[in-house]
Amino acid sequence: MGGIKIKYKIAIIYTVLTAAVLCIVSTFIYIVTSIHRKNEFFGRLHSRASIAAEFRFLQSEVDARLFEEISRKHLQALPEEREWVFDADEAGREKLLVLLDSLEIPASFLNSLLENSYAEHESNRTQTVGIRYDHRGKxxxxxxxxxDEAGKGLMTYLFRVLFTGVLVSVAVVYLLGLIYAGSILKPIAQIIQKVNRITASNLHLRLEVHEPPDELADLxxxxxxxxxxxxxxxxxQHNFISNASHELNNPLTAIVGESEVALSKNRDAEEYRQSLEVISRxxxxxERITLNLLKLAQTSYNDQGxxxxxxxxDELLLEIKKDINENNPGNKVQLDFSNAREEERLYLAGSRSLIKIALTNIAENASKFSANNDVELGLYDKGPEIMVRIWDRGVGIPENELKYIYDPFFRASNVRNIKGFGIGLPLAYKIMSLHGGRIRVESVENEGTVFELYFPLGAAADFR
Structure with missing residues (x-):
């Protein structure tokens, strides 16, 4: 069933299983009925043999007309009925053996008759019963x-009924199976349809997760x-490209500009030395930026994710502070670790490079949008979580725009004159979500903004 849709596979499997059960049940009914029919007819033949013997020996003692009338009323003839009576002496047994041989009945029939006073045999067409009968001591x-014409006809009719019933049941079950499988798979088809609408340009779309949770909700x-x-x-990737183009452009511009100035006219040795120092710096x-970018690209992923x-x-925050100092020497970012002094609770499990990106983006924004005013970058122990607090005294975010800050490429109306890309906060939000963390924001326009990033302790996010 390689190219068959799952709906049809389910219906076919369901139908085959049901057909198998129906066949087993029908076969059981047919066999039990056949055995009952055979035993019932043997019982009739047994009674028939007893009554026939009594009438035969009674025939010699009553009027012939009276015997015929009694026989007609009480001994209705059976299809192909035959009766034999033999003496139980040696001569009678020999005659019975000859008869049995002509009827293709095994000699064991006589043995059973002599030992048990009863014997029965069934051939392809007829059933035979033998009894021992004692009349006046002989x-x-x-x-x-x-x-058994009626019994055979009943079994033929029963077979047709069961066979027709199985065929009709299989057809009905297959149709019901298609309907049921279609209703079961309908949510999956809807999921596939929604997933097919998601492309690289609208990766922010998500599937609806229904309650209560089940396998489809898990999917x-x-x-x-x-x-x-x-x-x-x-x-x-977008952030990497943006950062790379921005970071690489500044030193390249300086190198090209200094080279053009140096080559624009003849200069003395000191001026060339100063130009070379700028170019070297x-x-x-x-080189440092390139190595850092390469390190970021190489260490963010391995073969498994x-x-x-x-x-x-705390060590990561120190590293971020160092990077900010190199990129923006005039910053006033201050570190505060006084509220998280227990060393063991300073450890996180996750992607160090991604968390660094998230914290760096927010810290650099705090410094950039506060015109290099004071920025606090602090650690706080919050029980099951550890919180990084980034507080600035910058332009703030308009209250009615706070709900949009995690939308890709969104930039607040009061900072559009400041260079930026609008991807730092959305990226930070996604990174926090991947690590099971959360972000809390408070902002007052023209007063400042507080970002609180909460990281769960002791559990790594599932990136696979």
Whole structure:
């Protein structure tokens, strides 16, 4: 059933199983009825043999006309009925053996008759019963055979009824199976339809997860998690390209500009030395940026997905502060670890490079949108979570625009004159979601903004 749709596979399997059960039940009914029919006819022949023997021996003692009338009323002839009576002596047994041989009945019939006073045999067409009958102290062997025409007809009718019933039931079950399988698979078809509408340009769309949770809800949730990872990967790529172009452009511009100035006219040795120092400094900066970008690209992924590792959050914040100092020497970002002093609770399990991207984006935004005013970057122990608080005294975010800050490429109306891409916060939000964390934001326009990033302790996110 390689190319058959699942709906038809389910209907076919369901039908085959039902047909198998019906065949087994029908066969059981037919066999039990056949056995009952055979035993019932043997019982009739047994009674027939006894009555026939009594009438035969009574015939010699009553008027012939009276015997005929009694026989007609009480001994209705059976199809192909034949009766034999033999003496139980040696001569009678020999005659019975000859008869049995002509009727193709085994000699064991006589043995059973002599030992048990009863014997029965069934051939392809007739059934035969033999009994021992004692009349006035003399033993006789009585044998009756007949064809169970009514019983055979009943079995033929029963077979047709059962066979027709199985065929009709199989057809009905197949149709019902198609309807049932279609209703079961309809939600899956809807999921497939919705997934097919999701492309690289609308990765923010998600499947609806129904309640109560079941296998289909798990499937939708799995798709949503996969879309989270894909969207984060796209955002990381976009962020990487944006950062790379921005970071690489500055030193390259400086190198090209200084070279053009140096080559524009003849200069003395000191001026050339100063130009070379600028070029060397910018080249070193370019090398450092390139190495950092390559390190970010190489360490974010391995063959199985995002690299998950255990690291100290305070050390990561120190590293972020160092990077901010290099990129923006005039910043006033201040670190505060006084509210998280227990060393063991400073460890996180997750993607260090992604968490660094999230925290760096928010910290750099805080410094950029506050015109290098004071920015606090602090750690706080919050029981089952550890919180990173980034507080600035910048332009803030208009209250009616707070709900849009995680939308890709959204930029608040009061910062559109400041250079930016509108992907930092959406990317940070996705990274926090991947790690099972959350972000809380408070902002007052023209006063400042507080970002609180809560990380769960002791559990790594599932990136696979």
């Amino acid at each position: 033993e006789h062997l009585v044998m009756v055979s007949a064809f 939708a949730l799995t798709f949503n998690r996969m879309l989270d990872r894909l969207e984060t990967s796209f955002d990381i 910018e080249a070193s900066r370019l 995002l690299v998950v590792e255990r690291f100290r959050l």
